[in-house]
Each structure stands twice: as structure tokens, then as C-alpha cells.
Amino acid sequence: MTKIWLATLPASVLLAALVAFGPGVGSSGCARLDGRSGEHPADADRLRFSHATHARAKVDCVACHEEIYDAKTMEGRRFLPPESKCLECHKEKKTQGDCGFCHLDAQHPTTYPKVERTLRLSHADHIERVKENCAVCHLKLPEPAPAGGPAASTVPPMSTCTGCHEHAVEFAAGACSPCHVDLRKFPLRPVSLFSHQGNFVRQHGPIARSSGEGCAACHDQTFCADCHARTVAVPVEVKFPEQVAGDFIHRADYVSRHAIEARADEGMCRRCHGPSFCDTCHQANNLTPLSVNPRSPHPPDFSFPGSPNSHGPLARRDIAACASCHDQGARSNCVDCHKVGGVGGDPHPPGWTKHHPHDDIHGNPMCSTCHL
Amino acid sequence: MSPSNRLLGGGALARGRGGRGARRRGDRRVLLIVTVGLGLALTVRGRGGRAETIDATSTTLVTGRQDPRDGVVHTTIPVYELVSVRASDFHLRGVDDLNVLVSGWGALSLSDPIDGRRGLGDLDLAFAEAKVLRRRVALRLGRQLLMAGAGRNLAFDGLGVTVMPVRWAGLSAQAGVPVTPRFAVDRGDTLVAGRAFVKPSFDTEAGLSFLQVMDDSQVARRDVALDARVARVRSLPLALSGFALVSLPERRLAEGNLTATWQLGRLFEVSGDYRRTAPDLFLPRNSIFSVFSQESRDEAGAYFYWKLIPRLRLQGDYHVVVDATGTGQDGSLKATATLGADGRHTVGLESRKLALPQTGFTLGRAFALLRVTPRLWGTADASAFFFDADVNGQRQSFVGAATLAYDFRPEWRALVTGIGSVTPFAERRFEGMAKIVYGLTAKVRQVKP
Numbered sequence: 001m002t003k004i005w006l007a008t009l010p011a012s013v014l015l016a017a018l019v020a021f022g023p024g025v026g027s028s029g030c031a032r033l034d035g036r037s038g039e040h041p042a043d044a045d046r047l048r049f050s051h052a053t054h055a056r057a058k059v060d061c062v063a064c065h066e067e068i069y070d071a072k073t074m075e076g077r078r079f080l081p082p083e084s085k086c087l088e089c090h091k092e093k094k095t096q097g098d099c100g101f102c103h104l105d106a107q108h109p110t111t112y113p114k115v116e117r118t119l120r121l122s123h124a125d126h127i128e129r130v131k132e133n134c135a136v137c138h139l140k141l142p143e144p145a146p147a148g149g150p151a152a153s154t155v156p157p158m159s160t161c162t163g164c165h166e167h168a169v170e171f172a173a174g175a176c177s178p179c180h181v182d183l184r185k186f187p188l189r190p191v192s193l194f195s196h197q198g199n200f201v202r203q204h205g206p207i208a209r210s211s212g213e214g215c216a217a218c219h220d221q222t223f224c225a226d227c228h229a230r231t232v233a234v235p236v237e238v239k240f241p242e243q244v245a246g247d248f249i250h251r252a253d254y255v256s257r258h259a260i261e262a263r264a265d266e267g268m269c270r271r272c273h274g275p276s277f278c279d280t281c282h283q284a285n286n287l288t289p290l291s292v293n294p295r296s297p298h299p300p301d302f303s304f305p306g307s308p309n310s311h312g313p314l315a316r317r318d319i320a321a322c323a324s325c326h327d328q329g330a331r332s333n334c335v336d337c338h339k340v341g342g343v344g345g346d347p348h349p350p351g352w353t354k355h356h357p358h359d360d361i362h363g364n365p366m367c368s369t370c371h372l
Numbered sequence: 373m374s375p376s377n378r379l380l381g382g383g384a385l386a387r388g389r390g391g392r393g394a395r396r397r398g399d400r401r402v403l404l405i406v407t408v409g410l411g412l413a414l415t416v417r418g419r420g421g422r423a424e425t426i427d428a429t430s431t432t433l434v435t436g437r438q439d440p441r442d443g444v445v446h447t448t449i450p451v452y453e454l455v456s457v458r459a460s461d462f463h464l465r466g467v468d469d470l471n472v473l474v475s476g477w478g479a480l481s482l483s484d485p486i487d488g489r490r491g492l493g494d495l496d497l498a499f500a501e502a503k504v505l506r507r508r509v510a511l512r513l514g515r516q517l518l519m520a521g522a523g524r525n526l527a528f529d530g531l532g533v534t535v536m537p538v539r540w541a542g543l544s545a546q547a548g549v550p551v552t553p554r555f556a557v558d559r560g561d562t563l564v565a566g567r568a569f570v571k572p573s574f575d576t577e578a579g580l581s582f583l584q585v586m587d588d589s590q591v592a593r594r595d596v597a598l599d600a601r602v603a604r605v606r607s608l609p610l611a612l613s614g615f616a617l618v619s620l621p622e623r624r625l626a627e628g629n630l631t632a633t634w635q636l637g638r639l640f641e642v643s644g645d646y647r648r649t650a651p652d653l654f655l656p657r658n659s660i661f662s663v664f665s666q667e668s669r670d671e672a673g674a675y676f677y678w679k680l681i682p683r684l685r686l687q688g689d690y691h692v693v694v695d696a697t698g699t700g701q702d703g704s705l706k707a708t709a710t711l712g713a714d715g716r717h718t719v720g721l722e723s724r725k726l727a728l729p730q731t732g733f734t735l736g737r738a739f740a741l742l743r744v745t746p747r748l749w750g751t752a753d754a755s756a757f758f759f760d761a762d763v764n765g766q767r768q769s770f771v772g773a774a775t776l777a778y779d780f781r782p783e784w785r786a787l788v789t790g791i792g793s794v795t796p797f798a799e800r801r802f803e804g805m806a807k808i809v810y811g812l813t814a815k816v817r818q819v820k821p
Binding site for chain 1: 553
């Protein structure tokens with residue numbers, strides 16, 4: 001974990017990925033999409049097109065969109081008609097050199113911008129159900145003719161999909177993946193049914209525990225790792241100092257109150273912080289026997305059974321706190337007194353032998369530390 | 373623990389724990405590097421499959437602080453670089469939703485190194501994931517988090533498989549090596565986990581899960597868990613959830629909770645819950661300390677959230693804590709209001725009282741977020757703690773923080789933070805931090821006609 005070369009690995013991965021893809025961008029020779037928004041660059045060429053004009057000319061949808069009628073999937077293919085399809089009717093425009101008839105920027109003509117496929121959809125199945133009437137779903141068709149501008153989007157809204165019974169069932173079940181390609185890369189605003197109402201930060205633990213697949217439909221694990229990663233660089237409170245309204249656990253002076261919080265709920269600490277987590281800092285502050293110049297943080301009568309501050313009752317109640325400094329296996333300082341024949345006596349709680357047969361001693365190295 | 377202390381403390385721990393941990397870490401690095409390499413190979417040279425979208429986030433943090441350790445004040449200046457990269461939109465025949473994700477960090481200490489160490493880093497996540505067989509089988513290989521059921525948010529290096537032969541039920545299984553948390557010694561060589569679940573609707577799910585962690589051929593954890601959640605009860609907005617985790621070697625409940633939440637739209641929410649934990653069962657079963665205790669701790673209480681008026685939110689909770697020492701109480705109240713046009717400003721007050729039989733504290737806190745312009749904004753935060761018993765001879769602690777942030781370009785944010793404190797462990801301390809965040813989404817290929 002502590003090798004310096006590993007420290008540079010994330011940055012190296014980023015660089016490797018970007019370098020690897022760099023030539024791909026340059027060599028394609030295509031107008032690159034705007035990386036931020038995914039939109040076509042404002043100054044790039046676009047195609048003039050009007051469905052309304054074609055509808056008035058009695059051109060059936062299938063005349064241009066023949067392929068989509070039989071398409072069972074939208075992935076990996078493009079279904080907008082190629083230039084040759086346009087030229088079946090408008091060949092004279094190209095012959096005359098009237099590129100501006102179709103291209104907004106006739107000096108730098110390009111093709112359609114790539115449209116990212118965000119849905120899994122079988123047009124073939126739908127065409128039969130709507131009796132080849134595309135306007136049943138594409139409600140904007142035929143769209144008003146734009147005044148010399150690019151074609152307007154005719155993508156149906158989601159409500160069109162959920163209007164059918166089977167989609168309503170999928171929607172209610174939160175089963176997004178049958179239709180949506182991958183929700184995690186879109187800046188989603190949860191629709192009402194799935195919105196995170198109230199103080200969702202407080203509720204999210206139990207929900208994630210039993211509905212992890214539902215969370216994963218929209219959230220990458222990096223979303224969880226921001227707060228829950230075990231190999232964290234800095235605590236989330238340090239990473240996001242600007243989020244003052246957030247309910248962060250270790251906000252402000254946690255060092256001073258950490259012992260009180262641990263006493264209130266040791267299990268809460270243990271869910272994230274494994275054994276020896278405490279030891280790291282306590283060693284640096286000379287609070288453990290392994291420190292360079294150890295000093296005991298315990299009261300003077302801590303070692304004496306029956307004294308007001310005796311370690312026995314404390315250990316029985318909160319053994320995890322003891323383990324946070326003293327868990328050195330066979331070298332743990334409890335062994336000296338509590339091993340068989342030692343002055344500390346039997347440390348096992350009542351009922352121990354009910355679940356741990358005496359034969360365990362021979363098969364478990366941990367037992368043999370005291371049971372010589 | 374301060375970030376700088378963590379930074380340097382990790383090295384001290386690695387040194388102190390000797391060769392076994394170092395050998396394991398070495399083995400795991402090999403596994404991790406192989407996984408990341410596989411992912412990169414897929415990303416860069418995938419046969420017919422090449423990512424068309426790269427999402428990357430980079431965060432650079434520079435902090436400087438005075439760090440008191442054992443009576444000596446050290447000045448530490450670590451620099452952190454946090455990077456997250458996600459490659460997606462692969463097109464491979466028979467493989468759906470293929471993603472490669474790497475999230476990690478590196479740190480460099482600009483102040484004097486301790487024990488000769490100036491830098492370190494780690495990977496939080498690094499995996500390739502995909503779905504096959506018409507998305508009925510999901511595979512994930514690499515460093516990942518195990519959230520559901522008995523996993524209790526465990527990180528591991530290995531393979532996770534989820535099979536959903538039908539939409540309402542499935543089976544998941546994981547196998548690998550537990551990740552050693554930072555500042556901790558590894559407590560596991562192998563991990564095997566599984567969960568069978570039914571999911572009749574989006575908000576109703578139940579699962580039975582199992583987890584086993586072996587350490588040096590000894591059982592460190594062997595747990596079974598039952599989890600369930602129902603979000604609507606007879607068309608009422610009432611959510612019921614429960615979880616029970618039993619340690620098989622001890623045949624005892626390690627953790628159990630029951631929660632009922634009633635939610636009235638976005639305006640009001642109230643919940644009641646009961647939780648039992650056995651702190652000793654959070655220790656590995658092969659720890660010698662696991663033989664000392666069988667105590668449990670109970671907690672019961674209620675929580676509410678109320679959007680009193682559109683610009684004012686209240687939330688509070690109260691819990692009774694019962695353990696072998698007696699009965700304690702934990703309560704808090706928080707009010708958050710938005711001010712100005714479009715609610716651009718946020719102010720809030722918070723208070724908490726934790727009263728245990730022998731100790732406790734009271735918190736008073738005020739915070740504000742003020743947006744000067746849509747791009748320029750600042751925050752202020754002040755906390756005061758009053759302890760019931762002496763903490764290092766003191767009864768009070770005060771911390772104040774202020775942040776100025778500027779979103780100077782789309783996807784770019786720069787901010788500076790100053791924190792001043794008077795605490796039981798530092799008479800006066802000041803720390804500063806500068807942060808730059810950059811998010812990038814690149815569409816790296818366009819389909820030619």
C-alpha cells in the first residue's frame with residue numbers, strides 16, 4: 001500500500017487511457033462531439049430536414065426509414081437514411097452543386113451527429129402493434145418545419161412508453177435495464193417514485209443492504225466509495241469541506257470525542273474500521289506497549305481486580321476497545337495473566353463451553369496460546 | 373486522526389506488523405495489477421471492442437496543518453491526487469454494459485518525511501464489469517465493494533457474479549481476498565460470500581446471505597444474514613426493513629435491527645427503530661480477544677424529518693442506549709433554512725446531546741452557505757463541544773472553518789479552506805487546504821456513415 005510507485009498508479013491509468021484514446025480521436029477525421037455535454041458543436045454542419053414537408057409530399061415513413069421497420073435492436077447500428085436515399089429524389093440538387101439545400105454549412109459538409117443509443121427497443125415489434133403508424137409513439141411527427149434550421153428531435157417522451165401496460169409494470173418495479181442501456185452515465189433526476197425523499201442519507205444504509213441492485217442501476221460503486229472506501233486518502237469531511245449541510249460522522253473535532261463515540265457504539269466504529277486501526281495513531285502518541293516510549297493511558301488501579309477502575313468489567317463490556325491496542329496475537333499482554341495457570345483466572349464468559357467443545361483447543365492455534 | 377498522521381502512520385504500521393502482512397499485500401498487488409491490466413487491455417486493444425466514452429474525475433488536494441503528537445507539534449503538508457476513470461460504451465458481441473472503472477489516489481508529503489517515507493497511494497476500486505446471456509448474468513472482476521447482506525460493505529479483490537434467471541429473483545456469489553483497510557492489519561486470506569434474493573418489485577426485496585473469511589486457515593468470520601425491506605404496506609407509504617446477522621461459530625446475533633418509516637411525500641417523515649449489537653462479534657473469531665466478552669448493546673428510538681415550510685427543514689432524533697454500564701441517551705436536532713432568491717443561501721443550526729453513564733458531550737453548531745454569484749460562493753462553519761468529563765484535562769472544544777469556492781469553468785471548481793481550532797489536544801491550531809476538482813466526459817469516437 002505504501003509503495004510510492006503505487007501512488008502514481010491512478011494518475012498513470014488516467015494518462016494511459018487518455019493517451020490510448022488520443023490517436024483515435026485524431027485519426028477518425030470526424031468532427032468530434034463536444035465532450036462535456038455530448039451535443040453537436042454549435043459551429044459544425046447540420047442537415048436541414050423537415051418531416052412535415054415530406055409528409056405533405058405524401059412520402060411514407062417507410063420510404064426513407066426502411067431499415068428501422070425490421071430492426072429488433074438499436075445497438076451498434078444507425079438507422080437514419082444515407083445520402084443515397086436522399087439523392088433518389090434530390091439528385092439534381094447535388095448535380096447543380098446546391099449543397100446548401102441540405103447542409104447548413106455547405107463549406108464543411110458532414111453527416112449526422114452520432115446519437116448515443118440510450119434505449120433498447122425493437123422497432124419491429126412496435127411497428128406491428130401501432131399498425132405502421134409511427135406517430136403513435138413519435139408524437140411530434142410531423143414536426144413543424146423549421147425555418148431553414150436543422151431537423152428537430154422527434155424522440156418520444158418516456159410517458160409514451162409507460163402508457164402501455166407492460167411498461168407501467170416495469171416502471172413500478174424499477175426494472176430500468178430492459179429498456180435503458182445504462183443509467184449511470186446520465187445526470188439523473190429521480191422521477192417521483194424513485195426520488196430520495198426526506199433525509200435519505202440516514203436511510204440509505206438499510207436500503208442499500210437489501211436493495212443493492214436497485215441502487216446500482218443509477219450509481220457506480222465510486223459513489224459509495226467516496227465515503228465508504230477502506231483505502232481512503234482522506235476522510236469525506238476533508239474531501240468535501242464545502243458541504244456544510246451534510247451529515248458527516250467525523251465532522252469538526254472528532255479526535256477529542258472519539259473515545260466517547262466509541263463507548264456509545266463500538267459496533268458503529270467496527271463496521272468501517274478494522275482491528276488495529278486505532279493502534280496506528282495510539283502508537284504514534286506513545287499510548288500502547290509497542291510505542292517507542294510507552295505510557296499507560298489507564299488509571300493506576302486498572303490492573304487490580306476489584307478496584308473501582310479494574311480492567312475486567314470494562315473488558316467484558318467493551319473488549320473491542322481493548323483489542324484496538326493490545327491485539328498482538330500470542331504476544332498480547334492479556335496472555336501473561338490469563339493463560340492456563342496464570343494469576344488472571346479464566347477469562348471466558350459464562351456459557352462458553354456450550355458452543356466451544358473442549359476439543360477445539362487442539363485444533364485452533366488461537367486457543368493453544370493460553371492452553372499450553 | 374489527521375490526514376497527515378494517517379499518511380505517515382500507515383508506514384509505521386506496515387513496518388511494525390512484519391513480513392506476513394507485507395507478503396500478502398504483495399500477492400494482492402499482483403492480483404490487482406493483473407485485473408487492472410486486463411481492464412486496460414480491454415479498453416485500449418479490445419478486439420472489436422473499444423470504449424467510446426471516458427468519464428474521469430480528478431481532485432487535487434493540498435493541505436497544511438499543525439499536528440500535535442506526543443507533545444510535539446509537527447507541521448505536515450500532504451498533497452493528494454484522487455482520480456476516478458470510467459470507460460464505457462464497449463461494443464462486444466454477446467457482452468452488454470461492459471465498463472472498466474478505476475478509482476484511486478496518491479499522496480506526497482511535502483514536509484519532513486517520517487521513517488523515510490514521502491509518498492503512498494492505493495486503489496479504492498478497480499474492476500471490469502459486464503453482463504452476458506441477455507443480461508441475466510452480471511460479472512465483476514477486480515477490487516470492488518460487497519454491499520448487500522452479510523457483506524456489510526466489505527472491500528475485496530476477486531470475482532463477483534450475479535445471476536437473475538427471472539426478474540424477481542436471483543443469486544449472487546463472490547470469491548476473493550479481503551482488502552486490507554488503511555491503517556489496519558489484514559485479517560483474511562480468502563473470502564467467500566453468497567446471497568439468494570427475491571425482488572418482486574423495486575421497493576421490496578428480501579435476501580439470505582452467507583459470508584466466510586478465512587485467515588491462516590482459521591475462521592475469521594462465518595456469518596449468515598437475513599435482510600428484508602418492504603416499502604409499501606397495503607398502499608400506505610410505510611417502509612419496513614430488518615436485518616439480522618448471526619455469527620455461526622458463536623451462534624449469537626452479532627447485529628440486528630428493525631426500522632419502520634412512515635413518509636408523507638417530501639414533507640414529513642418519521643421512523644422508529646430498534647437495534648441490537650454485540651461489539652465483540654465485530655472482532656475476527658481468530659483474535660484472542662474474541663474469548664473475553666459476550667455483552668450486547670441495545671438501542672431504540674425515533675427520528676423525524678419535517679419540511680415545515682418550503683424553505684425550512686427540521687430533523688431530529690432521540691435514542692435510548694442500554695448496555696452493561698447502564699442507560700444512556702443520544703438526541704439531536706437540526707434546522708436548515710434556505711434564503712435569498714431561488715434559495716441560493718443556506719443557513720443552519722445543529723445541536724446534539726450524548727449522555728452516557730460515565731461520560732458524554734453537548735454539541736452546538738452553526739453553518740452557512742452564501743452564494744455571492746452563481747459561480748462564487750463561500751461557507752462558514754462553527755462548532756462547540758462541551759464534554760461531561762475531562763478530555764485531556766479540558767472540558768471544551770471549539771472549531772471554526774471557512775471555505776471560498778469558485779466554479780471558474782464548467783466542470784472545474786477551485787476552493788480554499790481555512791480551519792482554526794482550540795481543542796483538548798491542541799491549544800491553538802490552524803490548518804489550510806486548497807482543492808481543485810475537474811470532471812471530464814469525453815466521447816472519443818464518432819461513427820462514420
